[in-house]
Amino acid sequence: MTTSHPGQELILSSDQIQGRVQEIGRQITRDYQNKKLVLLGVLNGAFIFAADLCRAIVLDLEVDFIRVASYGASTVSSGAIRLLQEPGIDLAGKDVLLVEDIVDTGTTMAWLRDHFRQSPARSVRVCSLIDKKERRTVPVTVDYPGFDLDRGFLVGYGLDCAEQYRNLPAIYSLK
Ligand code: IMP
Numbered sequence: 001m002t003t004s005h006p007g008q009e010l011i012l013s014s015d016q017i018q019g020r021v022q023e024i025g026r027q028i029t030r031d032y033q034n035k036k037l038v039l040l041g042v043l044n045g046a047f048i049f050a051a052d053l054c055r056a057i058v059l060d061l062e063v064d065f066i067r068v069a070s071y072g073a074s075t076v077s078s079g080a081i082r083l084l085q086e087p088g089i090d091l092a093g094k095d096v097l098l099v100e101d102i103v104d105t106g107t108t109m110a111w112l113r114d115h116f117r118q119s120p121a122r123s124v125r126v127c128s129l130i131d132k133k134e135r136r137t138v139p140v141t142v143d144y145p146g147f148d149l150d151r152g153f154l155v156g157y158g159l160d161c162a163e164q165y166r167n168l169p170a171i172y173s174l175k
């Protein structure tokens, strides 16, 4: 694997990502002692982050995935969100941690957070590898942010552009 690709600028190396994932895992491990943690990864973007994060948490936990559809241009989400895939496990009395790749405008995560706060889950918090805080149009607090970044359109480590680049171990900005 080369570390630079034509037309892409390296933003986060694999080592930087792995180091931060371990830190977040330790923080979640401390915060969720004696709780019933369910990691709910948002497909497809969060599949790699969720896979690494769950292995950095030293607790009994459950992992599941949801899939959302949003309507709008490819790099901008519109306000209309719906769940294409519901969690397959019972959330009643559980402590749900939504795991996202990127919270950008906040549209998707605000909708998800409100949706699961209306579920029988005991608590709902948000973890996102990347928090594009400055771009928020809908208020959402990321309880566990990986990196605070606003550096263009990012790909790699699960993040795609038209379904490409998800397999890159590092994160790049498309030029
Ligand atoms: P939001 O609803 O505007 O917060 O958009 C969040 C979703 O947009 C994320 O789950 C990503 O799938 C996608 N997204 C936002 N920014 C990027 C990016 O830089 N690269 C890849 N996907 C992105």
Ligand code: MG
Pocket: 042, 043, 044, 045, 046, 101, 102
């Ligand atoms: Mg996504």
